Amino acid sequence: MKWKHALKDYQLYLKIERGLSQNSIDSYSLDIQKLILFLEENTINSSPISISTEIIQQFIYEIAKQVNARSQSRLISGLRSFFNYLVFEDYRKTNPLELIESPKIGRKLPDTLTEDEIDKLITAIDLSKPQGERNRAILETLYGCGLRVSELVNLKLSDLFFDEGFIKVTGKGDKQRFVPIVPITQKYINIYRKEVRNHINIQAGFEDTLFLNRRGKQLTRAMIFTIIKQLAEKIGLKKNISPHTFRHSFATHLLQNDADLRSIQLMLGHESITTTEIYVHLDKSHLTKVVEKYHPRK
Structure with missing residues (x-):
């Protein structure tokens, strides 16, 4: 079996069997492509079926010189998944990464913005330009609905159910969920649609795309x-922020205001509650408030 054939089969498995998004499939594929490149550059003639633990270790040792522990761990996890697939399909008897341990890493807590910082970022938008109204609607939607950036750019007009107070979001693995949308976010989306979007020469195929x-x-x-990086520079914000920072802030602020984890999990589209639990670590005072409010011996 050649690498190209094995990779193509694996990508199909990730899409059909596991229902992963194209971004996730590309990420997994990149791990394998790095290994293939390493073999080619070092003229190592090993197939996906014959490659040994020793060769994998050499590859990881080289990668370790270029990336941090977190990236190494993710790479090892990606390769382990690939070879698990080959074992599952009976192409191999064993996984060459079975005895290879991932580097120890601490759990990274997500960066968040304060409510004041979010207000400053939105206020810094130049509304004298048409894209200003669009950018304000984008930031309000990211923060107001806790969306991933991929979910935001793929949001459709037909996903907006303002009368019911919800939007339909297509998340990882094409899984759909309904997320509440507050009146202020609806207001800025409607302003953008009326004053900007309705005056754009929309290309074929994008008639239903919101932004x-x-x-x-x-x-x-x-x-x-x-857009976000430029606004951060404009207000002199020292934090390293991205679209995901607004999603983290959405969850953190809900938790701080006594929202329950299960509700936050549903709104974020997390498959497991353990993923959502990371927000508890950001503000342990929430746990104290829960005990003080609900424990019978408070």
Whole structure:
């Protein structure tokens, strides 16, 4: 079996069997492509079926010189998943990463913004330009609904159910969920639609896409990052922020205001409650308040 064939089969498995998004599939594929490149550069003639633990260790040792422990751990996890697939399909008897341990890493707590910092970022938007109204609606939606950047750029007009107070969000693995949308966020989306979007020459295929660039096409993920980075620089914000920071802030602020974890999990689209639990670590005072409020011997 050749690497190209094995990778193609694995990508199909990730899409059909595991229902992963294209971004996740690309991430897993990149791990394998790095290994293939390493073999080619070092003229090592090993197939996916014959490659040994020793060769994998050499590869990881080289990678360790270039990336941090967290990236190494993610790479090892990605390769382990690939070889588990080959074992499952009876291409191999054993997984060459069975005895390879991931580097020890601490659990990284997500960065968050204060309510004041969010207000300053939104206030810094230049509303004299057409894209200003769009950018305000984007930030309000990221923070107001806790969306991933991929969910934001793929949001459709047909996903907006303002009368019911919800939007339909398509998340990882094409899983759909309904997220409440507050009146203030609805207001800024409607202003953008009326004053900006309705005056754009929309390209074919993007008629239902909510957030568009000036050429009438869907915004890229990179463009959302750029908008946020420029606003952070404009107000002199020292934190390293991204679109995901607004999602983290959404969850953290809900928790601080006594929302329950299960509700936050549903709104964020987390498959497991353990993923949502990381927000408890950001503000342990929440745990104290819960005990003081609900424990019978308070």
